[in-house]
Amino acid sequence: MxxxxxxxxxxxxxxxxxxxxxxxxxxxxxxxxxxxxxxxxxxxxxxxxxxxxxxxxxxxxxxxxxxxxxxxxxxxxxxxxxxxxxxxxxxxxxxxxxxxxxxxxHPHMNALIAEAFIQFRMQLQANDLIDDEAIFIDGTKLEANANKYTFVFRKSVEQHQEKLRAQSKLMYDTMYEQMIIPALLEESEDIVTDAHLNTMHQALETVENDLTEAIDATEDVPDRKAIRSERSVIRKAKKKCADLRDRELKYTQQLAILGERNSYSKTDTDATFMRMKEDHMRNGQLKAGYNLQVASNHQFVLGYDLYPNPTDTRTLKPFLDTMLETFQHLPGKIVGDSGYGSESNYEMIMDDYERTALIPYNTYYKEKKKKYKDDEIHPANWPYDATNDLYICPDDREIRFDRYTKRTDKCGYTRSFKMYASDDCSGCPLYDMCIKSEKRINKRIQKNMNLEYFKAQVNHQLSTKENREIYQQRKVDIETVFGNLKANLSFRRFSVRGxxxxxxxxxxxxxxxxxxxxxxxxxxxxxxxxxxxxxxxxxxxxxxxxxxxxxxxxxxxxx
Known part of the structure; x- marks a missing residue:
């Protein structure tokens, strides 16, 4: 039936x-x-x-x-x-x-998606599915829609351009000595650009046309043969000049596309070559991709952005700007892993945004271990005399304040250091353990007081029970988002470019x-x-x- x-x-x-x-x-x-x-x-x-x-x-x-x-x-x-x-x-x-x-x-889709995130977050708040206490931030890399072997690396382009400009300068000097072209460079200039090469190419073309007219006007066979030989040399020089001009233009365009990056893909010029976790070949091969930054709460994504740089440290400031301006949400506590723990990020969160940073620095867990605290060789464990501004090493020698110094990194952030130095370390029984340099020098210590202040603030915040529980929730919250995105939603590679x-x-x-x-x-x-x-x-x-x-x-x- x-x-x-x-x-x-x-x-x-x-x-x-x-x-x-x-x-x-x-x-x-x-x-x-x-x-x-x-x-x-x-x-x-x-x-x-x-x-x-x-x-x-x-x-x-x-x-x-x-x-x-x-x-x-x-x-x-x-x-x-x-x-x-x-x-x-x-x-x-x-x-x-x-x-x-x-x-x-569509060009207006980004604004529509941002509005959708805002409306969805308001619904989640109305149903008590998220809270306004903290957001959890982390990044992951997603593969771009680009071919594997289409990489352009800054170092290679700069090396090729340097060799090319040496050849261009030699050709310029030769043509200037032969009075084929006038002076195109100032006395202080030493770089022959694509515009200079184009002017040189036009000058050679003019010389070639003059020689062709001379051949047509000459009936004597030996003279015609001599002029043809001269024109052949000019034509070879013109061809080489055109090649140098095209290559110079290509390298200039590649450096313009690179911007501040070290690489890009010819298939998707906005993608940067990064080291992915999904390495099936197990040879550390770089793949074109994007660094996705996500802010979540209770495993719901509240904001996102994409960046070309593979590390997370320099993405935090622009990402928090995006969260505040685009997604209109930035709670009081910013939670992230040690990859975001830097002086500039602490200063930005605590001073500029006036938020609480629950972000450990890179040596936070190491400093909590008993082995680190009992290491008498490490300067962090040496007694400090605040009155005389000096440290005392295990051999009872004084490491006194020497001078102030500043360092500016490639991103333009300036750090201030206090330098301490010992007057004499000769005869110290702990010298080989304390100083690793092959040269016989005295002990020197550098202290970043601004960073030490932020590290103390982070230690205080992460020592409270409430903040410690919030930070322990970070892995459960943000890592689950990435797992659902890549495993359950099968979103590992983009289908569009740009x-x-x-x-x-x-x-x-x-x-x-x-x-x-x-x-x-x-x-x-x-x-x-x-x-x-x-x-x-x-x-x-x-x-x-x-x-x-x-x-x-x-x-x-x-x-």
């Missing part, structure tokens, strides 16, 4: 919405996009040509596709004909894959990740309520609201 199955039976079509469960991802996508104000979509409106699909609908189907690990425009188009949830979100409209791809790289487009795709993927997390929490709460046999007040109110919304609130009108 079988259940009734008849494909020839005529049925009345029902609203697809009644077939979608209340805890489905499509419901979360629809509610989130509908919460975005109309002003955020005004930039997508146009008053010429045919009517376009509504941006709310386009945003919904793309987010729903990303939430199902579907990132291809063609596959999203296929889902519009196969998936019930996609049919409901699109209201039976079928935009082509070209329309989908054009929409998700910083602007890559940033849009990242925002869509992180929004989809938030919606999956929110849907999972809603589904879990419903299961718990059904298991207990009595729903909580919040779950009942949410279920009633969703039911009334789907039954009585009309669907938005799409042009």
């Amino acid at each position: 079988y259940k009734d199955y008849n494909m020839n039976q005529i049925t009345i079509p029902l609203n697809i919405e009644v077939m979608i469960p209340a805890d489905d991802i499509a419901i979360a996508v629809n509610d989130m996009v509908e919460s975005i104000p109309d002003a955020a979509f005004e930039d997508f409106d146009h008053h010429f040509g045919a009517a376009s699909h509504h941006p709310r609908m386009m945003m919904k189907i793309i987010l729903c596709g990303y939430a199902q690990s579907v990132y291809s425009g063609r596959k999203i188009e296929a889902l519009l004909g196969d998936s019930l949830r996609m049919k409901w979100l699109a209201q039976h409209q079928h935009p082509s894959y070209r329309t989908i791809n054009r929409f998700r790289i 910083m602007r487009k890559v940033k849009i795709e990242t925002g869509l993927a992180l929004l989809a990740l938030n919606l999956r997390k929110f849907t999972h929490i809603l589904r879990t709460n419903m299961k718990i309520d059904m298991k207990n046999g009595e729903a909580s007040l919040k779950s009942r109110c949410l279920a009633i609201f969703l039911s009334f919304q789907r039954l009585y609130v009309p669907a938005p009108y799409f042009m």
Whole structure:
């Protein structure tokens, strides 16, 4: 005996919405996009040509596709004909894959995604799913949509350009001595640019034309042969000059693309070659990628940004600026790992933003160990005489203050140091253990008092029970986000090229990740309520609201 199955039976079509469960991802996508104000979509409106699909609908189907690990425009188009949830979100409209791809790289998508993050965060706060106490910040590297062997390295370009300019200078000197060209360089100048080479090429071309006219005007065979030989030399010089000019222009353009970076990919010039954790060859091969910085709370992404530099230290300041200006959220406590622990970052968080930095410095855990505290050779454990401003070494010798000094790093940040030096370390039994230099020198100590102050502040903050519990939550919070993004959402490699487009795709993927997390929490709460046999007040109110919304609130009108 079988259940009734008849494909020839005529049925009345029902609203697809009644077939979608209340805890489905499509419901979360629809509610989130509908919460975005109309002003955020005004930039997508146009008053010429045919009517376009509504941006709310386009945003919904793309987010729903990303939430199902579907990132291809063609596959999203296929889902519009196969998936019930996609049919409901699109209201039976079928935009082509070209329309989908054009929409998700629209110039105003970054602003729309930022507004979506703000609205979603406000919903999370209203439902007590996140708190305003702290944000957890960390970074991960994602592979760019670029070929493997398309790298351009700064060091190689600079070496080739240096050799090229030596050849260009030699050619310039030769042509100037032969009076083919006038003086193009000042006495203090020593670099022959592409503009100079172009002028030299034009001068050689003029000489070549004059020799050609001379050949045509000469009937004597030996004279014509001599002029042809001379023209052959000029032509070779002209060809070499054109080659030098083109190479100089190419190296100049490559250095302009590099900017402050050390490498880039020819396929995606905004991508930088980095060392990835996913190293299948196990040979440390560099891959073109982007450094993704994420701020989270309770495993929900509250903000993000992408940077070309592979290390996290220099990304914190611009990322906090992005969090405050773009995503309008910067709580009182900034939590990060030791990769962000630097003097400039501490100064920026504590002084500029007036926030609490729960970020250990690079030797924080080492200094907590008993071996470090009992090491009498380390200057940090030496007694300090504040009255005379000196340290006393284990051999009872005085290390007195010597001078002040400053150092400026490549990023322009200046550090101030106090230098201490010993008058005489000769005859010290601990000399070989204390001084590792091969030269026989006296002991010198440098102290960064500004950094020591911030380290003391960090030690004090991380010593309290409340802050220690918050910092221990960091790994659970932010690392789970990266695990869900790469493993569960299968988002490990970009499908678009260029910083602007890559940033849009990242925002869509992180929004989809938030919606999956929110849907999972809603589904879990419903299961718990059904298991207990009595729903909580919040779950009942949410279920009633969703039911009334789907039954009585009309669907938005799409042009």
